[in-house]
Amino acid sequence: xxRIQARFEALRRAGRKALIPYVTxxxxxxxxxxxxxxxxxxxxxxxxxxxxxxxxxxxxxxVIQAACERALRHHMSLRRxxxxxxxxxxxxxxxxxxxxxxxxxxxxxxxxxxSAAAQQAGVxxxxxxxxxxxxxxxxxxxxxxxxxxxxxxxxxxxxxARVARIVEQAGGFLYYVSFKGVTGAxxxxxxxxxxxxGHLKSIAALPIGVGFGIRDAESAARISQVADAVIVGSAxxxxxxxxxxxxxxxxxxxxxxxxxxxxxxxxxxxxxAVS
Amino acid sequence: xxxxxxxxxxxxFTDLPDANGHFGPYGGRFxxxxxxxxxxxxxxxxxxxxxxxxxxAELDRDLHYYVGRPSPLYHAERWSNHxxxxxxxLKREDLNHTGxxxxxxxxxxxxxxxxxxxxxIIGETGAGQHGVATATVAARLGLECVIYMGAEDMKRQSxxxxxxxxxxxxxxxxxxxxxxLKDALNEAMRDWVTxxxxxxxxxxTVAGPHPYPAMVRxxxxxxxxxxxxxxxxxxxxxxDALIACVGGGSNAIGLFHPFLDDRDVALYGVEGGGDxxxxxxxxxxxxxxxxxxxxxxxxYLMEDDDGLITETHxxxxxxxxxxxxxxxxxLKDSGxxxxxxxxxxxxxxxxxxLTRMEGIIPAxxxxxxxxxxxxxxxxxxxxxxxxxxxxxxxxxDIHTVAAHEGIEV
Numbered sequence: 075x076x077r078i079q080a081r082f083e084a085l086r087r088a089g090r091k092a093l094i095p096y097v098t099x100x101x102x103x104x105x106x107x108x109x110x111x112x113x114x115x116x117x118x119x120x121x122x123x124x125x126x127x128x129x130x131x132x133x134x135x136x137v138i139q140a141a142c143e144r145a146l147r148h149h150m151s152l153r154r155x156x157x158x159x160x161x162x163x164x165x166x167x168x169x170x171x172x173x174x175x176x177x178x179x180x181x182x183x184x185x186x187x188x189s190a191a192a193q194q195a196g197v198x199x200x201x202x203x204x205x206x207x208x209x210x211x212x213x214x215x216x217x218x219x220x221x222x223x224x225x226x227x228x229x230x231x232x233x234x235a236r237v238a239r240i241v242e243q244a245g246g247f248l249y250y251v252s253f254k255g256v257t258g259a260x261x262x263x264x265x266x267x268x269x270x271x272g273h274l275k276s277i278a279a280l281p282i283g284v285g286f287g288i289r290d291a292e293s294a295a296r297i298s299q300v301a302d303a304v305i306v307g308s309a310x311x312x313x314x315x316x317x318x319x320x321x322x323x324x325x326x327x328x329x330x331x332x333x334x335x336x337x338x339x340x341x342x343x344x345x346x347a348v349s
Numbered sequence: 350x351x352x353x354x355x356x357x358x359x360x361x362f363t364d365l366p367d368a369n370g371h372f373g374p375y376g377g378r379f380x381x382x383x384x385x386x387x388x389x390x391x392x393x394x395x396x397x398x399x400x401x402x403x404x405x406a407e408l409d410r411d412l413h414y415y416v417g418r419p420s421p422l423y424h425a426e427r428w429s430n431h432x433x434x435x436x437x438x439l440k441r442e443d444l445n446h447t448g449x450x451x452x453x454x455x456x457x458x459x460x461x462x463x464x465x466x467x468x469x470i471i472g473e474t475g476a477g478q479h480g481v482a483t484a485t486v487a488a489r490l491g492l493e494c495v496i497y498m499g500a501e502d503m504k505r506q507s508x509x510x511x512x513x514x515x516x517x518x519x520x521x522x523x524x525x526x527x528x529x530l531k532d533a534l535n536e537a538m539r540d541w542v543t544x545x546x547x548x549x550x551x552x553x554t555v556a557g558p559h560p561y562p563a564m565v566r567x568x569x570x571x572x573x574x575x576x577x578x579x580x581x582x583x584x585x586x587x588x589d590a591l592i593a594c595v596g597g598g599s600n601a602i603g604l605f606h607p608f609l610d611d612r613d614v615a616l617y618g619v620e621g622g623g624d625x626x627x628x629x630x631x632x633x634x635x636x637x638x639x640x641x642x643x644x645x646x647x648x649y650l651m652e653d654d655d656g657l658i659t660e661t662h663x664x665x666x667x668x669x670x671x672x673x674x675x676x677x678x679x680l681k682d683s684g685x686x687x688x689x690x691x692x693x694x695x696x697x698x699x700x701x702x703l704t705r706m707e708g709i710i711p712a713x714x715x716x717x718x719x720x721x722x723x724x725x726x727x728x729x730x731x732x733x734x735x736x737x738x739x740x741x742x743x744x745x746d747i748h749t750v751a752a753h754e755g756i757e758v
Contacts, residue, residue, distance in 0.1 A: 129657040130531060130643060132538045133381040139525055151655035177379060177642045182656025204379045204642065208369065229383035231545070236385065254383050255543040 077170040077198045078223050078246035081120055082281045082302065089343055091298040093118055093336055094283060096174065096307030097328070098125035098138060099155040100145030102318040108161045110325055115169050117329035118336030122162075123201075123305065126155050126175030133203045135258035137308040140315060152179040152188070156195040163196035172199035172225060172246075180213065189216035199246045201225035207236075207243045214243050227251055228282075230270060237277055247281040247303060250274065255286065258308030262287035268300040291338035298339040306335065362609035362685055365676065370559020370646075373682060375675035378558040380538075380645045387545045392560040394465050399567065404460065411456045412571060415489070416446050418453075420572075422579035422736070428706045435589065435729035437722055439709070439739040440576050440604065449712065449741030450572060450600045451482035455551055457568035459486035462549035469493040469548045473537040475502055475530035475596070476667035476714065477509025478741055479553030484518035494518040497536040501528040502666045509745055527660045530596075530670045534644050554597025555674030558645030562674050569603025576736055577607050584734055590615040590725065593738040594717040595635065595688065596668035598677045600740035605686060615687070618677060619721045621663030622690030632661040632668050635681050635688035648675040664693035664749065665713035667741075691720040693753075699723060700743060700750060712741035713749065 075083070085092055095114050099107050111122050127145035131138060152175070159171050173192070180188045180202065192200065200222055205213060207226060214224045223246030228237060230253060240248070250271060253261040271282055284297050285305030294304045313327040365372045378388060398404040412418040421441045429437045442450035455472075462470060470487045473496070474480030480496040487494035496513055500522045503510050513520050526532040541550045555562045555569070580588050591608060593601035595618040608614045623631035631637065634649040641650040643658060651659045651671035663669045680686035691699075696713060699720035704710045711719060715738070722737050729735070743750075751758045 129526065129659075130535050132535045132644070133542070135539070136525075143525070146657065151657070153655070178650070178652065178658070179656035181641055182652065182654065203381050204645075206378060206380065206382060206385050209377050209379060227382040229381075231383050231386040233386060236382075240382075251381075251383060254545055256539045259543065 076221060076223055076246065077168070078121065078172070081170050082247065085120060091301070091339055091343060092120040092283065092303035093294070093332065093339060094121045094123050094303050094305040095119050095310055095332055096123040096125060096305060097310060097314065098127055098141035098145050099158055100127060100148050100150035101141040101311065101314055102144045102321055104148050104150065104154065106321050106324055107158050110328060111162050112165065113325040113329045114332055115166060117332035119169070119332060121170045121172055121303070123172045123174050123307070124155060124159065126152055126173055126179060128176040128179060131176065133256055135256040135308060137258040137311050137315065141311045144318065152183055156191050156197070159197050160195040170198040171196065172201060173197055174201040174203065177202050177205045185213045185216040189220040189222060192222055193220035197222055199223040199225045201227070201249060203227070207240050210243055225249055228274060230254055234277060237274065241278050241280065244280060247283050248274065248278060249305065250282055250284045250301070252284050252286045257286055259287060260289065262293055264293070264296045264300070267297065271300050291334040294335040295338035295342045299342050304335070304339060363606065365679065366559060366563050370563065372676045372679035374640070375647050375678040376559060376562055377647055378645060379642045379647065380558050381542060383542050384545065384558070388558050395461060395560055395564050398461060398464060404464070408457055408460060411460070412453065416452050416456060417444065418571065419575045420444050422576055422583065424583065425707050428703065429726065431706060432723060432726040434726040434731065435733040435735045436731065437726055438580060438588070438734065438736045440572060440736060442572060442600065442738060442740045443709070443711065443715070443742035447478070447482050447485050448744065449478040449482065450569060450603060451479045451553060452485065453571055453603065454553065454565050454568040454599060455479070455482040455486045458549070458551040459490055459492070462492065462551070463490055465549065467547060467549035469544065470551055471495045471497070471537055471540050471548055472551045472553060473497045473530065473533040474553065475533070475669055476665065477502070477506040477513070477745065478667060480518070480520070481509055481512050481516070483551050483553070484513040484516035487518065488516045495540065496520050497523050497533040497540070499523050499527070499529040499533050502530065502533070505666050505749060506745060529661070530666070531658065538644070554599040555602050555676060556597045556644055556646055556648065556672055562646065562676055565599055566602045566606055566676065569599050570606045572600065572603040572738065573605060573607035576604060580734065580736060587611055587614055588734040588736045589729065590617060590735045592617045592619060592718045592722050592725065592735060594619045594668060594714045594740060595673060595677060596621065596632070596670050596714060597672070598674040600738050602674060602676055604736070604738045609685065616680070616685065617721060617725065618686055618688045619717045620688060620690040621665055621668035621717060622692040622695070623662040625692050626690055630662040631690065632663040632670060633690040634671060634673050635677060636690045640678065643672050646675045648672055648678045649681070664696060664753065665717065667712070667714040668717065689721060691717050695720040697750065697753065709739070710743035711739055712743045713746045715740045
C-alpha cells in the first residue's frame with residue numbers, strides 16, 4: 075500500500091479528513107522549504123504538496139506565479155526539489171509528499187529517470203497540471219514502475235466518460251478543481267462542489283480531494299464535509315509573499331493558518347472527537 | 350480497410366495531424382483538465398463547419414470583400430536583377446486589411462465563434478498584428494474583445510496598442526515573466542480557463558492544443574493556394590523555393606502547406622537569429638532548441654537543462670517566442686522543410702533593401718525572409734523562381750528601425 079493510500083485509510087478509520095497544504099519549493103528561498111514542511115506536519119498537515127517551480131505556470135493565478143518567480147530567482151530546479159524531499163525524508167518517513175508541477179521539467183529529465191529519482195527521494199505522488207490522461211502513457215508507466223501514484227485533476231467540465239478514462243490511470247486520490255479558473259481565485263461555491271463531488275464518489279472509488287479557492291478555516295471546514303481531502307495553496311503562499319523580508323517568521327504564520335483550518339475541519343467531524 | 354502496403358506507405362504530409370492532433374511525435378493536447386472538454390467541443394464545431402459549404406461561402410465572401418483577397422503575387426524584378434540570381438516573387442500579404450496575414454485566421458475563427466454562440470473574444474499578441482486583426486473582427490461582429498500583450502511588447506509596438514483600443518478592445522498589459530508573447534499566451538490561457546463558457550480564444554499562430562495548429566493552418570493555407578495558382582499563371586510553372594519567416598509559424602505554414610506534396614519545391618523557414626545563434630540571444634527554437642511541451646503542444650522549444658523556458662530575443666516582436674508550431678517541428682525532423690536563421694542586422698538590411706529597391710516597406714518579421722532570399726537567390730540560376738511571403742507591412746516598425754539607427758522620429 076502506498077503512503078498516500080495508507081494515509082487515507084488511517085484517516086478514514088479515525089473519521090477525519092485530510093488537510094493537504096501546498097507550498098512552492100524554494101519560495102522565498104531554498105533554506106525555508108524543508109523546515110516549513112516539518113512545521114506544516116506539526117500543525118496538522120496529512121499530506122504535503124510541493125510545487126515544482128516552472129517558468130510558465132499557466133494554470134496558476136498571480137499568487138503562485140509570484141512564488142515560482144521568487145523560487146526561480148534562487149535557481150530552483152526539479153532536481154533540487156527532489157533533494158529537498160530526500161532531506162525531509164531523513165526526519166519524516168510517514169507523511170506522504172506529492173509533487174505538483176508542469177510537464178516540461180519532467181520531460182527534460184526524462185520520464186523514466188525522473189520516476190526513479192523521485193522514488194529514491196521519497197516522493198509518493200506526482201500531479202502534472204498540463205498532462206491529461208490522453209498524453210500521459212509514458213509518465214504514468216514510469217511512475218507506476220517506481221510505485222508513485224499518478225494524481226489527476228477533475229474539473230467542473232469533466233464529463234463522466236472522461237472521469238472513467240482518468241480513473242483508469244489515476245492513483246492515490248482524485249484532485250477535484252472546485253471551479254473553472256486558476257489557483258487562488260475567489261469563486262468557491264460549496265453547494266456546487268458538494269453536488270459534483272457526491273456524483274464523482276458514486277462513479278469513482280478513489281478518495282476525492284478538493285482544491286482551488288479554499289482561503290480560510292471556514293471554507294476548509296465546509297469543504298471537508300463533502301470531500302475526503304482539503305487542498306490549500308494560495309492562502310498559505312500569500313503568507314510567504316508577505317514575509318519575504320523576514321523568512322524566519324514564515325513557519326509560524328503558515329502553521330498558525332493550518333492549525334486554524336485543522337481545528338475547524340475536525341470540529342465538523344463528529345467521529346474525530348472520539349478518536 | 351487499408352491493405353498492408355497502404356498501411357506501410359508514408360503518409361502524405363497533407364494528411365496530418367492524426368485524430369489526436371499529432372504531427373509525428375509533435376502537437377497533441379497538453380492543457381489542464383478544465384480545458385479538455387471545451388477544446389473537444391471546439392474541435393467538433395470546427396470539423397462540422399469546415400466541410401459546410403455555407404460556412405465556406407461565408408468565409409470566402411469575407412476574405413474577398415473585407416480582407417481584399419486574393420493578395421497579389423508581385424515579381425520584384427529590380428531586386429531580383431540586383432541580386433543576380435533567381436527571380437523573386439513576393440506574396441503581398443502586407444496588402445491585406447490590417448496589413449498582415451493575421452486577418453486570414455481571425456476572420457475564420459471569429460465566424461466560428463459566432464456559430465458557437467460565444468459573445469466574448471480573447472487573444473494574445475506579440476507585435477500587435479494578431480491583436481489588431483482580432484480586435485478588427487470583434488468590432489465588426491460586435492463582440493467583446495480582450496487582448497493580452499506583454500508589457501515589453503506594448504512599449505515596442507505602441508501604435509498597434511492604440512489601434513486596438515481605437516477598435517474597442519481592452520488591451521491588458523502582462524507584467525509576468527519576460528513580459529513578451531509567451532507570457533501574454535499564459536495570461537490568455539488563464540482568462541480562457543476562467544471564462545470558458547462565453548469566451549472564444551482566437552490563437553494567432555499554428556500552436557496550442559489540437560485543433561488550433563490544424564485549424565489556423567487551414568485558415569492561412571489560402572496564401573499558398575493563391576500563390577500556387579498565381580505563379581503558374583505568371584511563370585507557367587511551380588517555384589523552386591518558398592521562403593517565409595517563422596515565429597509561431599502561421600504565415601510560413603500557410604504558404605508551405607499547399608506545396609507540401611510538391612517535393613521539388615524547396616521550403617525554407619527563417620527564424621529570428623537575434624544577435625546570432627552563438628550568442629544565445631535569439632528566437633530560433635528549430636535551429637537551436639529541443640523538443641518539449643509548452644502552451645498545449647509538444648514542439649521544439651528554447652529551454653534550459655532543467656526544462657525551464659528561456660528568454661528569447663529578436664528585434665522583431667512577432668518572432669520573439671520560444672516555441673513554434675508543431676507541424677514545423679515535424680517538417681524539420683522529416684526533412685521536408687529546412688529551417689535557418691538570420692540575425693537582427695541581416696533582417697534590417699533586408700528591410701532597407703526592399704524599401705529602397707521596390708518601394709515596399711516590409712514588416713521586420715517578413716524582413717527575415719527577405720534577408721534569407723538575398724543569400725539564397727544569388728546561388729540559383731536566373732530562370733529559377735523563389736516565392737517569398739511578404740507577411741506584413743512595416744509601418745508598425747519604423748520607430749524600432751529608427752531607434753536602432755539612433756534616429757528620433
